[in-house]
Amino acid sequence: MDVNTNPLDVILLGPTGYTGRLCAEHIVRHLPTDLRWGIAGRSLAKLEDLARELEDLNQDRIQPEILAVQLNLEELGPLVQKTRLLINCVGPYHLYSTPVVEACALHGTHYIDATGETPWIRTIIGKYHETAKANGAIIIPSVGVESVPSDLLTWSLVKRIREEFSCPTNEVISSINDLRSPGFSGGTLSTVLTIIESLSFSDLLHASNPFALAAPSAPRETKALPRKSVLETVLGVRSVRDLGTLTTSPNGIADQAIVFRSRSLMLELYGPNFSFRQYQRVRNVFVGVLVHYALLIGLMLLVLPPVRSLLKRYIYAPGQGPRLKKTNAAAATTNYVVDFCAVATPDLPPDQAAKHVFGRIKFRGDAYTYTGLLLAEAAMVILTNEEKVKKVSRGGIVTSATLGQEYVDRLSEAGCLIESKVFDN
Numbered sequence: 001m002d003v004n005t006n007p008l009d010v011i012l013l014g015p016t017g018y019t020g021r022l023c024a025e026h027i028v029r030h031l032p033t034d035l036r037w038g039i040a041g042r043s044l045a046k047l048e049d050l051a052r053e054l055e056d057l058n059q060d061r062i063q064p065e066i067l068a069v070q071l072n073l074e075e076l077g078p079l080v081q082k083t084r085l086l087i088n089c090v091g092p093y094h095l096y097s098t099p100v101v102e103a104c105a106l107h108g109t110h111y112i113d114a115t116g117e118t119p120w121i122r123t124i125i126g127k128y129h130e131t132a133k134a135n136g137a138i139i140i141p142s143v144g145v146e147s148v149p150s151d152l153l154t155w156s157l158v159k160r161i162r163e164e165f166s167c168p169t170n171e172v173i174s175s176i177n178d179l180r181s182p183g184f185s186g187g188t189l190s191t192v193l194t195i196i197e198s199l200s201f202s203d204l205l206h207a208s209n210p211f212a213l214a215a216p217s218a219p220r221e222t223k224a225l226p227r228k229s230v231l232e233t234v235l236g237v238r239s240v241r242d243l244g245t246l247t248t249s250p251n252g253i254a255d256q257a258i259v260f261r262s263r264s265l266m267l268e269l270y271g272p273n274f275s276f277r278q279y280q281r282v283r284n285v286f287v288g289v290l291v292h293y294a295l296l297i298g299l300m301l302l303v304l305p306p307v308r309s310l311l312k313r314y315i316y317a318p319g320q321g322p323r324l325k326k327t328n329a330a331a332a333t334t335n336y337v338v339d340f341c342a343v344a345t346p347d348l349p350p351d352q353a354a355k356h357v358f359g360r361i362k363f364r365g366d367a368y369t370y371t372g373l374l375l376a377e378a379a380m381v382i383l384t385n386e387e388k389v390k391k392v393s394r395g396g397i398v399t400s401a402t403l404g405q406e407y408v409d410r411l412s413e414a415g416c417l418i419e420s421k422v423f424d425n
Contacts, residue, residue, distance in 0.1 A: 007036075007081075007082060007083050007084050008036045008037055008038050008065060008082055008083040008084070009035050009036045009037055009083065009084055009085065009383055010027070010035065010036075010037040010038070010083060010084070010085050010086075010087060010379050010383070011037065011038040011039070011040050011067065011079065011080075011082065011083040011085075011086050011087070012024055012027065012037065012038070012039050012040070012064075012087045012089065013040045013041065013069075013079075013086055013087065013088045013089065013090055013100065014040075014041055014088065014089035014090035014091075015039040015040075015041060015047070015050055015089065016041055016043070016046045016047065016050050017089050017090070017091075018368060019089050019114055019144070019368055019371050019372060019375075020089030020090075020372075021050065021372075022368055022369050022371070022372030023087060023089060023371075023372035023373075023375045023376055024039065024050065024054055024064075024372075025054070025057060025372065026369075026372045026373050026375075026376040026377075027376050028054045028057045028058045028061060029057060029058060030373075030376070030414065031376060031380060033058075033060055033061035033062065034061075034062060035061070035062065036062060037062070037064050037065070038064050038065035038066070038067050038082070038083065039051065039064045039065075039066060039067070040066075040067040040068070040069050040079060041068070041069070041090075042068065042069065042070060042071070043068070044066070044068040047066045047067075047068065048066060051063065051064060051066055067079060067082070071090065071096050071097075071099055071100065072099055073099050073102060073103055076099055076100055076102075076103035077103050077106070077107060079103070080100075080103045080104050080107050080109040081107050081109070083109060084109070084110060084383060085109065085110040085111070085112070085379050085382055085383060086100070086104055086109055086110070086111050086112075087112055087113070087375050087376070087379055088100050088111060088112070088113040089113070089114060089375070091113075091114075091115065091117075092117065092194050092195070093113060093115040093117050093120050093141075094117050094119065094120035094123075094194070094195060094198065095194060095198075097113065097115075097120075098120075098123070098124065098127075101124045101128055101139060102127070102128055104132070104137055104139060105128040105131040105132035105135065105137055105139065106131060106135065107135070107137075108132075108135035108136045108137045109137055110137055110138045110139070110382050110386075111137065111138070111139045111140070112139075112140045112141075112143045112375060112378050112379060112382075113140075113141050113142075113143065113375075114142070114143055114144035114146075114371050114374075114375060115141050115142055115144075115146075116142060116144070116145075116146030116147070116251060116254045117195060117254075118207040118212055118213065118253060118254050118257050119195065119203055119204070119206070119207040120195075121141050121142065121213055121257075121397075122206070122207060122212050122213055124139075124141070124397060125213060125397045128397065129396040129397045130396065132395065132396045132397060133394070133395040133396030136390070136395060137395065137396070138382055138386075138389055138390060138393060138395060138396075138398060139396065139397045139398070140378065140397075140398055140399060140400055140402075140403075141397070142254065142258050142399070142400070143371075143374050143375050143378045143400050144370075144371035144374055144375065145179075145251070145338060145367045145370060145371055145374075146251045146254045146255060146258075147251070147254055147255040147257075147258040147259070147399075147400070148374050148378075148400045149338065149340040149361045150174050150255040150258070150259055150278055150340060150342075151255070151258050151259050151262055151399055151400050151401045152361065152400055152401055152403075152407060152408065152411075152418075153174065153340055153342050153359050153360070153361045153418070154172045154174060154259050154262070154276060154342060154344075154401070155262060155266075155401035155404070156359055156361075156408060156418060156420055157169070157172055157342055157344035157357050157359045157420055158172070158269055158270050158274075158344065159269070159405075160344075160357050160359070160420045160422070161344060161346045161357055162269060164346075164355075164357070164422055165346045165348060165355065167271075167346050167347050167348055168269075168270060168271020168272070168273065168274065168346075168347045169270055169271055169274050169344055169345070169346060169347060170271075170273055170274070170275070170345045170346060170347040170348075171226070171274070171275045171276070171344065171345050172259075172274075172275070172276045172277075172342055172343070172344045173240050173243065173246075173276075173277055173279070173342060173343050173344075174255070174276070174277070174278050174279070174340060174341070174342040175240070175243045175244075175246050175249070175278070175279045175280055175281045175340070175341055175342070176249055176251075176278075176279070176280040176281065176339070176340055177243075177281050177339040177340060177341045177360070178281075178337050178338075178339035179280075179337070179338055179339070179367065180335065180336045180337050180366075181336050181338075181366040181367040181368070192302070197308065207253070207257075208253050209257075210225060210253075210256045210257060210260050210276075211257075211260055212257045213257045213258065213260065213261040214257075214260045214261055214263070214264040215261065215264040215265060225275055225277075226275060235285070235288070235289045235292065236248045236288065236289065236291075236292025236293070236296075237282075237285050237288035237289055237292065238279070240279075240343060241343065241356075242341075242343050242356075242358050242423075243279075243281060243341055243342075243343055244281050244282075245281065245282050245283070245284055245285060245287075245288055246279035246280065246281055246282070246288070247279060247280060247282050247287075247288035247289070247291045247292045248279065248280070248291065248292045248295050248296075249278045249279050249280040250280070250295060251278070252277075252278035252279065252280075255278045256276060256277065256278050258399055258400075259276045259278075259401075260276065261398075261399050262399040262401040262402070263276070265393060265394065265398055265399065265401075265402060266392070266401070266402070271347055273347050274347075281341075336364070336365055336366040336367075337362065337363065337364055337365070338362065338363045338365070338366075338367055338370050339360070339361075339362045339363075340360065340361050340362070341358070341359065341360045342358070342359045342360075343356055343357070343358055343359075344356065344357045344359065345357075354424070354425035355422060355423065355424060355425060356422075356423055356425055357420055357421065357422050357423070358420065358421050358423060359418075359419065359420040359421075360417065360418070360419050360420075361411075361416060361417065361418050362416065362417040362418075363415065363416045363417070364415065365415075373411075373414055373416075374400075374411070377407070377410045377411055377414055378400060378403060378407060380410060381403045381406045381407045381410055382403070384406075385403075385406050388404075388406070389402060389403060389404075392404060
């Protein structure tokens, strides 16, 4: 491992992309003004233009160092040695970011990104987890809407159950209660299309396994995933107390894989019988059935090359997306929301009174602004609590849940509601 000399605190790679720009704006507006940071990408001209725009947002802070870099190990190695932590917003990650992770793992540089690409995460865990761990690097993928809300909310409920009942958790059922945003960015849509193009059916099937990312040393008990009812199996709908009518979630597979990795990394907290499922809330059973089958049919259609070719003609290009008008920021905050809810049940003996814990994580704003916030605040948790995060996570490729209460506190201060309540059944 190379020792960083005279490092920057943070380098943001890919700041001129859609999510990267929003992350940069959050850094400028909300992180400490003496943060030593840099912005890096392939186009020096674009970086210089962005730096001028960022300076207009806040002239009282240290301006970023501008670093041109190509995405190969020869140039990424020197780049990651300049900083304690790298925020990576260059996607699709499976196409461009494997050498970025490799460079950070080799040189012991902390790393976070906003991917939701489970097959790619599975690949980098296999290749670089042990190297990163040996070199003292904390690497956390999926620090965005996929999959922080589910992962951190689940951790909060598991922790609350330990505190209230001194026992592990039996089950967490999570749902997207509300997710209103102006639309998908070009990067998100490009990622979906290129994953389907580049992976075999077998690879996609492996990625859909809820334990696809779990640490191999963790036991996988048969109770980890309770059998679905006939109604849910056929119609894709179920009803859960305090959550309402639920159906298939578009990011359920990605969130489930991350949560089970968290459980495998912190088994003593979650417990041996822990299970987790992710859904989205709908108004009634009829809507739930429509959503479930629309997602299934849509996925099957995306497998067809002509359908993907047609979509590429109409979607945003990577790096672009539905920009919020600066003059309408107040309306944007009112109109857009990210709201996840969950119910957790303690793993209590049968003779004890049944209880459950309800939790919520909510942000007033669109999903991409939220992702930029999540990345920036996660970076600060690692920078200010490095040794604790290493102790909890044990290093290597881990999850946002290992950032713990410090992350919850920072997000709360940044405007995210995170709460939990205990109820009798």
